[in-house]
Amino acid sequence: MKCLECEGEIPIPEDVIKGEIVTCPDCGVSFEVHKISKDSFELRPAQVEGEDWGE
Amino acid sequence: MLYDVVRTEEKMLAKAADRKNIDLNMICSKDLYLDLHKDYQEKFGDIVLQRCVSYFRSIHITAFLESKGVKVVNGLHEAFTAGNKLNSTLKMVNAGIPVPKTYLAFTQESSLKALEELGYPAVLKPTMGSWGRLIALMNDSESAESILEDREHMFPIYQNYYIQEKVKRPPRDIRAFVIGDKVVAAIYRISAEGVWKTNTARGGKAENYPVTNELEDLCLRAATAMGEGLFGVDLMESPDGLLVHEVNNTIEFRNTVPITGVDIPSLMLDYLIDLKH
Structure with a gap:
């Protein structure tokens, strides 16, 4: 999958789950796997930390 | 399992469910829209593990599901109590648990x-x-x-x-994991170089901390003060002994599992299965 930022190659795990965060090994930008049908998905820029995020 | 983002913890839980042949339905909160007049017990199954990383979203969904008779872990009472430092500290003060002034x-x-x-x-x-x-x-x-x-x-x-x-403590604190009525693991969280906070999210390093009787007793009392469920109890080593400074409601364990060898996600699922029965 091509990185939306630098067009580097982002490896997508075989067992990817919708909502999973993947990171570009080239530029370090994180993306959220947004939509998964059988063989397709798309990436959207990930929200890194919301104001009410945590444990 | 209800989630906002699939982090390492959610993947570990999904894999543990696979190993145990548990029918785990992953529900992304971002896809949800909820009709206040409808019944949702069938859609959400026997029990919901609340893993939303957004606190406000999680308590709204938990409130909704509980009102529909769906069992959620942690429940709304626990999320309200542990999710607010004032509420949790007051509960601990009232229970006689040592906390920082x-x-x-x-x-x-x-x-x-x-x-x-x-x-x-x-x-x-x-x-x-x-x-x-x-x-x-x-x-x-x-x-x-x-x-x-x-x-x-x-x-x-x-x-x-x-x-x-600001408690006089070594540059570390202790995080203990409570699942139901057991303290299953604990770690030291050691501050990163030049950082006074110990949070692993802020670069703190984890080391195994063998669970002692004192730690177990204090953590179980702290967890009971919150209600019942899954908690991360944070303690500091003060000159006068252990103090509990925080109890966490949606535990993160990615650093703890490899260091302690304790399969926390499996134990969490075992706890939920026991609750179901």
């Missing part, structure tokens, strides 16, 4: 008076929040004034001033 104030002026009584250095924490976010060290009245002034310009929730003594 803490004040609550609502203005800059009254906070400075509280700080005069408490003494410096002290720590200002948001009542809601996590990962060490917006926790400020106040070394003296000048730094306190500046920090409080900043807060006066922030969203009103940050003007509930939860002020706590």
